[in-house]
Amino acid sequence: MAGTNLATKLSNVALHNKEKVCLIGSGNWGSVIAKIVAENVSKYPDQFDPEVRMWVFEEMIEGKRLSQIINEKHENVKYLPNVRLPDNVVAHPTLLNAVEAATLLIFVIPHQFVKGACDQIKGHVNPNARAISLIKGVDVSKSGLRLISDVIKENLEMDVSVLMGANIASEVAEEKFCEATVGYRNEANGLVWQRLFNTSYFKIAAIEDVEGVELCGALKNVVAIAAGLVDGLKYGDNTKAAIIRIGLSEMRKFSKLFESNVKDNTFFESCGIADVITTCFGGRNRKVAEARVLTGKSFDQLEKELLNGQKLQGTLTAKEVHIILEQKGLCHEFPLFTQVYNICYEGHEPSAIIKL
Numbered sequence: 221m222a223g224t225n226l227a228t229k230l231s232n233v234a235l236h237n238k239e240k241v242c243l244i245g246s247g248n249w250g251s252v253i254a255k256i257v258a259e260n261v262s263k264y265p266d267q268f269d270p271e272v273r274m275w276v277f278e279e280m281i282e283g284k285r286l287s288q289i290i291n292e293k294h295e296n297v298k299y300l301p302n303v304r305l306p307d308n309v310v311a312h313p314t315l316l317n318a319v320e321a322a323t324l325l326i327f328v329i330p331h332q333f334v335k336g337a338c339d340q341i342k343g344h345v346n347p348n349a350r351a352i353s354l355i356k357g358v359d360v361s362k363s364g365l366r367l368i369s370d371v372i373k374e375n376l377e378m379d380v381s382v383l384m385g386a387n388i389a390s391e392v393a394e395e396k397f398c399e400a401t402v403g404y405r406n407e408a409n410g411l412v413w414q415r416l417f418n419t420s421y422f423k424i425a426a427i428e429d430v431e432g433v434e435l436c437g438a439l440k441n442v443v444a445i446a447a448g449l450v451d452g453l454k455y456g457d458n459t460k461a462a463i464i465r466i467g468l469s470e471m472r473k474f475s476k477l478f479e480s481n482v483k484d485n486t487f488f489e490s491c492g493i494a495d496v497i498t499t500c501f502g503g504r505n506r507k508v509a510e511a512r513v514l515t516g517k518s519f520d521q522l523e524k525e526l527l528n529g530q531k532l533q534g535t536l537t538a539k540e541v542h543i544i545l546e547q548k549g550l551c552h553e554f555p556l557f558t559q560v561y562n563i564c565y566e567g568h569e570p571s572a573i574i575k576l
Contacts, residue, residue, distance in 0.1 A: 237323075238266075238267060238268055238269045239267060239268050239269065239323045239324050239412065239416075240268075240269040240271070240273075240321055240322045240323050240324065240346075241257055241261060241268065241269070241272045241273070241322065241323075241324045241326065241416070242272075242273045242274075242275070242318050242319050242322035242324070242325055242326070243257070243272065243273070243274040243275065243326045243328060244275050244315070244318070244319070244325060244326065244327050244328065244329060244337055245274075245275065245326075245327065245328035245329035246274050246275065246276040246277065246286075246290075246296060246299065246311065247299045247328070247329075247529075247530060248299045248300055248389045248390075248530060249328055249354065249387075249389045250274070250299075250326075250328040250329070250354075251274075251296040251299055251300035251303070251305065251393075252300060252303075252389045252392050252393045253326060253328060253354065253417075254272060254274050254305060254309045255303065255305055255306060255309070255393065256392075256417060256419060256422055257272050257326070257416055257417065258272045258305065258306035258308045258309045259306055259419070260415070260416055260417070260418070260419065261308070261416070262306070262308065264415065267415070268416070270308050271308055271310055272306075272308055272309050272310065273310050273312055273318045273319075273322065274290075274309055274310065274311050274312065274318070275311075275312055275313075275314075275315050275318035275319070276290065276311045276312065276313055277313075278313040279298065279529075281297060281298055285313065286298060286311075287311040287312065287313040288311075290305065290309070290311040291310060291311050294306070294307060294309070298528070298529065299528070299529070299530070300389075300393060303393045315337065315340050315341060316340065316341060316344055319341050319344065319345055320344075321346055322345070322346060322349060323346050323348050323349050323350070324349070324350060324351075324352070324412070324413075324416065325345070325349055325350070325351040325352070325376075325378075326351075326352055326354065327351060327352070327353045327354065327355055327368075327372060328354040328355065329355065330355070330357070330531040330533070331355045331356070331357030331358070331359065331368050331438075331533070331536075332357075332531075332536070334353075334355060334359075334368055334371055334372065335359075335371060335375065338371065338372060338375035338376055339375070341376070342375055342376060345376060345378070349376075349378055350378055350379045350380070350381070350406075350409050350412075351372050351373075351376065351378055351379070351380045351381075352380065352381045352382060352383055352402070352413050353368050353369045353372060353380060353381075353382045353383075353434070354382070354383050354384070355368045355437075356384065356437040356438050356440075356441060356533055356537075357438050357441075357533055357536065357537050357540070358435075358438045358537060358540050358541070359371050359540075360540040360543050360544060364478075364544060364547070365478050365540075365544050367430070367431060367434050367435070367479075368434065368438075369381070369382050369430055369434055379405060379406050379409055380405075380430070381402055381403060381404040381405070381406075381409055381410055381413050381430060382402070382403045382430050382433050382434045382437070383400055383401070383402050383403075383413065383417065383424075383433075384400065384401055384403070384433050384434065384436060384437030384490075384491035384495060385398070385399055385400025385401050385489075385490035385491050385494065385495055386398060386399065386400075386490050386491075386494035386495040386497065386498035386499075387400055387422075387495075387498070388498060388502050388503055392421075392422060395419075395421045396421065397421050397423075398421070398422060398423070398490075399422075399423045399424070399425065399490035399494065400417065400422065400423075400424055400425075400490050400491070401424070401425050401426075401427060401433050401486075401489045401490045401491035401492075402414055402417070402424055402425070402426040402427070402433075403426075403427055403428075403429050403430040403431075403432065403433030403434060403486075403491070404426055404427070404428060404430065405428070405430055407428065410426040410428070411426065413426070414426045425489060425490065427483075427485075427486065427489060429481075429482065429483045429486045431475070431479035431481060431482050432475060432479070432482035432483050432486035432487070432491075432492075433486060433489070433491045435471070435474070435475040435478075435479060435482065436471060436475070436486065436487065436489075436491045436492045436495060436496075437491055437495065438533075438537050439470075439471040439474060439475070439537070439541070440467075440471065440495050440496045440499050440500075441499065441505045441533045441534035441537050442467070442534055442537050442538045442541060442556075442557055442560050443463070443464065443467030443468070443470075443471065443496055443499070443500060443556070444496075444499040444500050444503060444505035444506045444509070444534055445505050445506075445509045445534040445535065445538060445560050445563075445564070446463050446467060446509070446556055446559070446560050446573050447460055447463055447464060447467075447499075447500035447501075447506050447509070448500075448505060448506035448507065448508065448509025448510040448511075448512070448513075449509045449510070449512070449513055449563065449570045449573045450463055450573060450574075451506065451509075451510045451513075452509065452510040452511070452512065452513025452514050452570065453513055453570060453571060453573075455574065459574065460500070463500075463556065463573070463574075464496060464497070464500050466555075466556045466576065467496065467500075467556055468487070468492075468493060468496050470554050470556050470557055471487070471492075471496070472484075472487055473553070473554070474541070474554065474557070477550075478544070504526075504527055504530060504532060505532060505533065505534035507526065508522045508523060508526055508527070508532055509534070511526060512570065513570045519532060519535050519564060534560075535564045535565075538557065538560045538561045538564055538565075539561060539564070539565060541554075541557055541561070542557065542558065542561040542565075545557065545558070555576040556573075556576060559572055559573055559575065559576065560573070
């Protein structure tokens with residue numbers, strides 16, 4: 221569907237009441253998405269309500285509430301400084317107030333907080349609401365692996381799509397050209413999300429593969445940890461290319477093993493190979509892994525020192541993936557994923573990353 225004409229496709233989608241958008245999350249990426257969405261709802265006033273609500277986890281910044289600063293200055297001074305947010309972005313410190321009457325819920329919070337957010341709003345959301353997850357991670361329980369989109373779907377009983385891609389937030393905020401991928405189950409909903417996010421600089425392809433798109437978004441952070449370790453060790457471009465290739469291969473194998481309906485073509489979308497490349501050369505996971513080698517400090521300490529309150533997803537995903545592989549007795553089939561886990565949690569030296 222990536223090559224189809226979006227306007228023509230959308231003409232076939234039945235539009236009734238205007239869609240009302242709420243972002244659940246207001247960090248670096250969430251604020252960038254708020255900017256894009258707020259601009260787009262203004263472009264399509266017949267389809268979307270002009271107000272975009274954004275739930276803000278309240279913090280005090282120099283004696284003032286962050287939500288108040290955002291609404292007064294139209295800037296998220298902590299997580300996206302020096303980027304103006306459109307006036308129609310309205311910050312709400314109370315989650316229930318933020319989601320009231322919303323028909324389009326955009327989840328963009330660290331994946332360990334999703335269940336808690338769903339518990340808060342369950343029974344209080346619009347019965348016609350649909351959701352999309354921009355969250356890069358997986359959920360692990362005794363029963364095995366669950367996608368974050370499934371956690372949302374099961375808790376809120378609504379259709380859930382996903383959006384992933386090669387997107388360094390600061391570059392998207394500067395409106396540098398890039399792409400992203402919407403994975404959908406319901407095509408009509410996929411088209412709505414595509415229109416909501418698509419711009420001249422943020423090009424959206426929509427494909428029918430929620431599982432593949434989402435697993436790519438989660439697993440690439442593990443590969444980025446490996447790439448950052450290689451950078452810190454000064455092993456060079458050949459080694460880094462090898463690590464990226466092995467990582468992408470393990471991503472595909474893991475995805476196919478646990479979600480058999482994942483499509484091969486998904487790995488050639490922005491959410492696949494492009495996101496792996498971007499994350500292995502930029503982004504927080506590579507940066508912190510490199511610093512782990514150069515400073516000898518722990519990942520937890522570096523997260524606090526370098527990420528300005530953001531969360532390091534790659535290490536946690538490595539742990540969750542390892543739990544699954546260990547349960548299945550498959551660690552030996554995923555040597556890169558296993559070595560990243562061992563370095564992060566079992567005290568192995570960073571140089572073990574090439575002992576595959």
